Amino acid sequence: MTRRVVVTGIGVISPNGTGTEAFWSATKAGQSGIAPIEAFDTEGFEVRSAGEVTDFRAQDYVKNRKSLKIMGRNIRFGVAAARLAVESSGLDETPPDPTRYGVVMGSGIVPTDVVEVGAAVIESLDEDRNFDMRKFGQSGQKLLHPLWLLKHLPNMVAAHISIQQGAQGPNNTIVTACSASTQAIGEAARLIERGDADVMIAGGADSRIDPLSLVAYTLLGAVTTADRPPEELSRPFDRDRDGFVLGEGAACVILEDEEYAKKRGATIYAELSGYGSSFDAEGVTRPSMDGAHAARAMTLALKDAGIAPDEIDYVSAHGTSTRLNDLMETNAVKLALGDHARKVPLSSIKSMIGHLIGAAGAMEVATSVLALRDGVIPPTINLHTPDPECDLDYVPNEARELKLKTVLTSNFGFGGQNAALVLRKYDS
Amino acid sequence: MDRRVVVTGMGAVSPLGTGHAHNWEQMKAGASGVGPITRFDASTFDVRIAAEVDPLPQVPEDALTDELGIHSRFALVAAREAWADAGLEGAGVPSDRVGVFMGSGKGILHIERLAPGMKAALVTRDFDYAAFLNRAVETLSAEPRKQERYHQTGTHVARAIGASGPNWVCITACAAGNHAVGEGYWTVRRGDADVLLAGGSHSQIDPMSLGGYSTLGALCERNDEPERASRPFDRKRTGFVLGEGSGVLVLEELEHALARGATIYGEVIGYGNSADSYRVTDPHPEGTGAELAMRSALRSAGLQPDDIDYINAHGTSTSQNDRGEAQAIGRIFGPKGESPPVSSIKSMMGHLIAAAGAIESIACIHALHDGVLPPTINYENPDPECDIDVVPNEAREVPIRYAMNNSFGFGGQNIVTVFRKYEG
Numbered sequence: 001m002t003r004r005v006v007v008t009g010i011g012v013i014s015p016n017g018t019g020t021e022a023f024w025s026a027t028k029a030g031q032s033g034i035a036p037i038e039a040f041d042t043e044g045f046e047v048r049s050a051g052e053v054t055d056f057r058a059q060d061y062v063k064n065r066k067s068l069k070i071m072g073r074n075i076r077f078g079v080a081a082a083r084l085a086v087e088s089s090g091l092d093e094t095p096p097d098p099t100r101y102g103v104v105m106g107s108g109i110v111p112t113d114v115v116e117v118g119a120a121v122i123e124s125l126d127e128d129r130n131f132d133m134r135k136f137g138q139s140g141q142k143l144l145h146p147l148w149l150l151k152h153l154p155n156m157v158a159a160h161i162s163i164q165q166g167a168q169g170p171n172n173t174i175v176t177a178c179s180a181s182t183q184a185i186g187e188a189a190r191l192i193e194r195g196d197a198d199v200m201i202a203g204g205a206d207s208r209i210d211p212l213s214l215v216a217y218t219l220l221g222a223v224t225t226a227d228r229p230p231e232e233l234s235r236p237f238d239r240d241r242d243g244f245v246l247g248e249g250a251a252c253v254i255l256e257d258e259e260y261a262k263k264r265g266a267t268i269y270a271e272l273s274g275y276g277s278s279f280d281a282e283g284v285t286r287p288s289m290d291g292a293h294a295a296r297a298m299t300l301a302l303k304d305a306g307i308a309p310d311e312i313d314y315v316s317a318h319g320t321s322t323r324l325n326d327l328m329e330t331n332a333v334k335l336a337l338g339d340h341a342r343k344v345p346l347s348s349i350k351s352m353i354g355h356l357i358g359a360a361g362a363m364e365v366a367t368s369v370l371a372l373r374d375g376v377i378p379p380t381i382n383l384h385t386p387d388p389e390c391d392l393d394y395v396p397n398e399a400r401e402l403k404l405k406t407v408l409t410s411n412f413g414f415g416g417q418n419a420a421l422v423l424r425k426y427d428s
Numbered sequence: 429m430d431r432r433v434v435v436t437g438m439g440a441v442s443p444l445g446t447g448h449a450h451n452w453e454q455m456k457a458g459a460s461g462v463g464p465i466t467r468f469d470a471s472t473f474d475v476r477i478a479a480e481v482d483p484l485p486q487v488p489e490d491a492l493t494d495e496l497g498i499h500s501r502f503a504l505v506a507a508r509e510a511w512a513d514a515g516l517e518g519a520g521v522p523s524d525r526v527g528v529f530m531g532s533g534k535g536i537l538h539i540e541r542l543a544p545g546m547k548a549a550l551v552t553r554d555f556d557y558a559a560f561l562n563r564a565v566e567t568l569s570a571e572p573r574k575q576e577r578y579h580q581t582g583t584h585v586a587r588a589i590g591a592s593g594p595n596w597v598c599i600t601a602c603a604a605g606n607h608a609v610g611e612g613y614w615t616v617r618r619g620d621a622d623v624l625l626a627g628g629s630h631s632q633i634d635p636m637s638l639g640g641y642s643t644l645g646a647l648c649e650r651n652d653e654p655e656r657a658s659r660p661f662d663r664k665r666t667g668f669v670l671g672e673g674s675g676v677l678v679l680e681e682l683e684h685a686l687a688r689g690a691t692i693y694g695e696v697i698g699y700g701n702s703a704d705s706y707r708v709t710d711p712h713p714e715g716t717g718a719e720l721a722m723r724s725a726l727r728s729a730g731l732q733p734d735d736i737d738y739i740n741a742h743g744t745s746t747s748q749n750d751r752g753e754a755q756a757i758g759r760i761f762g763p764k765g766e767s768p769p770v771s772s773i774k775s776m777m778g779h780l781i782a783a784a785g786a787i788e789s790i791a792c793i794h795a796l797h798d799g800v801l802p803p804t805i806n807y808e809n810p811d812p813e814c815d816i817d818v819v820p821n822e823a824r825e826v827p828i829r830y831a832m833n834n835s836f837g838f839g840g841q842n843i844v845t846v847f848r849k850y851e852g
Binding site for chain 2: 040041042043044045067070098099102103107108109110112114115117118119120121122124125129130131133134135136137138141142144146147148149150152153154155156158159160162163166167168169170171172173174175176177180183187190191194196211212215216218219277278279280281293296413415416417
């Protein structure tokens, strides 16, 4: 007897809006959250724009101010998105059995704060101004915050959420790059399905808009350095796309066993009815361009949901705005959905918020649920010059009203992990 | 129509050596892998000992050696051994039915490589980002940063063996390796894969981590007697010893294993997962989260506490963990005399963090298979607060049917797996 899994809450902290409804209004209106970086002086950097979260105060979401000291930026976003999701679900009024209440988050590399580490490095230089490990051991490392390690352990997002929300059930953190939070939500659904939990907080949080990450991504050549206004940089599926734009933020959903949700009288936004996961064993630093492995994740999710490809009404795309991904994804959707691929609308919110890496999949799940709820498909902005090789309906530049029943969302990780989810309008 | 999940292959690289069979011999003999740190000059650090893998194992030539960080190197060695040990090389299992789940953890921040950038950036009191950038690009481009990404262990292992089924990497700190085994078990049982490599790989024997854990007061400072430093459940324990390495298990659906005539080492039958939801700095003092995970694992295995014959403890050798764990065991299984024997192999190989739970699962499988319980070495002074039957100093021969493996992560994630002797 398989248990059905439903979505009963959403929380979003996004570059184009803090709070679920602010994010959703902006996204429907095609508003970009990409702007010049404010976090530090980018003079001399090739990459100078990103999707930063600006109107955010962590104190608004964390009861215990002391714990803020050991929360890095990504942790703060994650904790806030979880709080918003819980608030929207009514769980504060009908708290679950804490032992049946868990957390699974997608996360990523926790950026090193160069200013914080800087003093320790300088202290460790010898007379010739070379780094001396003995000096570091003796005095350099003592200049680091005593809880430095705690701030930088990536499992801490889920740990802090479990503490803030009193969730003592299963707790996991998945780090498969761009598909991490898609997998986190899929794995959380599996836990409910098999009866290990009744309620799960699932999502992703990430923040990499820092000097070291910018250097690393610039070296990888994946981030756009085009000379355009910031809000026009991310242009998935457009012929002139040339790389992604870094974003930051977090999204969480509340997943529940259907019967449990009904019993407590929860508002059910959608059903999470399928999850598929695959690995691209052939590609090394680039995806297999035929999209076969990515398509397999989609097909497995459809199978898991027990639906046919032509039942998909909307595809929330990975659409990173890199040359390779968008072409590969177009091929994958054609493989997975067959002829139906030509008819189904597909859009990428990364055109507006950039690529949130470990939080990207969760943002797209939140988008999918809101699209189902309101019957509105968000646009792919900046899609002005069609790419002959990307020839599907990408919902260019303006949102579209359409009654939706079933949505497919998928993500493809830089390391080869692919994941897809099927969400359906709830029908008891 | 429940699918059963068995272990058909294993691989290990640890401070006790390379190879799962060799590791098991070393464990039974009560060997110690702890010694002075040689990886870098630790002479001025408060803690100067660790359990290092020495020499570092050779990685097969066909791997992408220029991209490999130490986590991936360990993982590849253990995974290739497990894959061959299971007789899966050239066995023709469809690639999309083979999955990989790995526990991983924080990568190494090579702080010394940041020095040129920092020198340029901190000429005055204000951090000069542009100056930092110039030098940082120079230093970092000389050495790819790819190796420090967490998900790389899952990627490299899957590519090395050609596995295109479910693949993820979890980072639930000290519980991650056991977490991969537990979730891998469910994935095979559910039918999402027929074969799944599950394990963990990690090293935190680097200056930033050593300093970080040391500052938190978690590490043992017994620098003059390295092999006596890790002493789980002993009254004079003062902290854990950092270890490193990897353990990988081949989990396989029973009928699939039987059909190809595989050697079956043991069976996975239960898995429990909980969170302390207490503090990120400390485990719950009474081990309530640990208790919850053990009870949930028993329920998942369909067992009563009396059924368990052996517990492979998390037993880190810190004051807090061992007390909380012992008390949780006491509440479930009864006081010493009634509760099953317990041992911690961390006494011998230190704490492999994200790899610990995987190599401890391997120890459980061997213990079931051979009817031998590995010892807790350095157990000399019983602690009244840890009133459990610790297998002291020497391996104990006793036939067992059910073994439990505990792993509790920094941050409060608790993972417990249950294994059964394979009897057909």
